[in-house]
Amino acid sequence: MSSSTAAGRSPITEAGPLSLCAREPRVPADRLVAEMVPPPRFDSVRFGTYIPDAAQPSQTEAVRILADFAAGLGGAHATGAGRRGFLGFGRARAPKAPTGPRGVYLDGGYGVGKTHLLASLWHATPAEPALKAFGTFVELTNLVGALGFQETVRTLSGHRLLCIDEFELDDPGDTVLVSTLLGKLVDAGVALAATSNTLPGKLGEGRFAAADFLREIQGLSARFRPLRIDGEDYRHRGLPQAPAPWSDEEVAKAAYATEGASLDDFPHLLDHLARVHPSRYGALTDGLTAVCLTDVRPVPDQSTALRLVVLADRLYDREVPVLASGLPFDQLFSEEMLNGGYRKKYFRAISRLTALARDAKHLAEPR
Secondary structure (H helix, E strand, C coil), X not given: CCHHHHCCECCCCCCCCECHHHCCCCCCHHHHHHCCCCCHHHCXXXXXXXXXXXXXXXXXXXXXXXXXXXXXXXXCCCCCCCECCHHHCCCCECCCCCCCCCEEEEEECCCCCHHHHHHHHXXXXXXXXXXXXXXXXXXXXXXXXXXXXXXXXXXXXXXXXEEEECCCCCCHHHHHHHHHHHHHHHHCCCEEEEEECCCHHHCCCCCCCHHHHHHHHHHHHCCCEEEEECCCCHHHCCCCCCCCCECHHHHHHHHHHXXXXXXXXXXXXXXXXXXCCHHHHHHHCCCCCEEEEEEECCCCCHHHHHHHHHHHHHHHHCCCCEEEEECCHHHCCCHHHHCCCCHHXXXXXXXXXXXXXXXXXXXXXXX
């Protein structure tokens, strides 16, 4: 057996590449809850593996504050009612009264390591994994959609910590929903941690009439202590520019030669994403070793663009390399989109897809 075959790569795979467009996964609600843990990319991250930029003291300070925050979560059970004595009998022990905000909020640009720090906080919190939850903002709202509001409150109220990555408020309904949900969880004693590119008091700006929901936004921001993390995108520190797109033939050849790779036409994939709920995009990528795309072109509208952002997040979380032909990823979104209310999501997607394109370079290189 050749070394390339042993590594899962052969000149032509027996069954040919997979197709994302052929997949329509069904995800039970209990899987959504069970999978609220840091994604595989962040399984092994810890505060000690975060490398602060020496020119950005806020990064070192954030590590210190978050480590202290995690250590402070090792006391009483999260539920606001306190815990009873042995086997549930006896007088309930009053929980520790929280001092100050029950959450921390990591604000900073793209690629400064916010998700690394958030996952490190999850790992460092002294509680069983079943008492800690980690998910993106979209995954949290999808969980509410799958379980219902009251069941989501009941399910998460026993947790010690809820980590929310890429915290965004994209419409009025989500503003009220998340504000109410987090308020009930804080009242139950759950600590919160979130990352975003937007300060808590600025949530919702540029997306809808924020003044109409000012009360909800201000109530939400009061629950967090903001931590500003300055710095440049670490994915661009000392790294080469994103590789130029490959030809259709090179992408197809790599897909056929890589076991577990998918091969799809980009416009057809965008159409397929409209038929799959974003909560299932993680399952859509199950088992893939690489995603190969032909004919990458600008996305046609904002709804399509936002679905692509979610897919990019799931691929990045799972470290699935992306090999593509057509236009480079920094030309996916129009100038109007990049200057609009969702610009931070689009820049994040460009940054992450560019990193995955670098990871895929070896798939198309001569073997």
